[in-house]
Amino acid sequence: MMKALLLIAHGSRREQSNLEVVMLAEKLKQKCSDHYPIIHAGFLELALPLIPEALKKCVDDGATSIIVLPYFLNSGRHVIEDIPTIVNNTERDYPDVEIKIAAPIGASHLMIDLLISSANATE
């Protein structure tokens, strides 16, 4: 099995924000490429690659299992409806590839630790 991570952000008209997402995917590569040999970033809208293209990049790189990581804070419409719909529609093109969608990062049990760490660093 060849595992891939696909970090999906909303996408912004502000190029710097999109670049921050791409750089975060680069950091993920440095940290966990042993476990996830394929790592890409993609966007729901306003920036490229969009989700279907980003999934295709993972598959073209040889992924047989893809975890989509929604870089979203809240479980709003984008997370509950838009991303699953796009992923499901794209998934049909790759019947041999397993695609799972992680919870949005706001739901992580580590978010509290992250916030406390950020507060402590500010004191």
Add this chain to the structure above:
Amino acid sequence: MMKALLLIAHGSRREQSNLEVVMLAEKLKQKCSDHYPIIHAGFLELALPLIPEALKKCVDDGATSIIVLPYFLNSGRHVIEDIPTIVNNTERDYPDVEIKIAAPIGASHLMIDLLISSANATE
């Protein structure tokens, strides 16, 4: 010194998203009320309390030192301009209170660990 944490999110027309922020502030209370006896949530727009009112709540509770935690992923205009401007304008009303603004959570060195943990939990 009486320390306060003020979690600031963008605010949403979707009440559930705002509630998630309030619940996150509640979790912060459970986790670190020893170090930060005063913890509140507030919003940049679209939900109440807005930042000035939320800062007032901290001061009314006795805070002499407030750390504003921007619950934002990217260092966009809201984080770079809007929140500091509102905080600075409000700060003038409380000359005896020290107010600092933390980095947005997307800048945390723990974000990578959070993403990897979220991916692992999805496998």
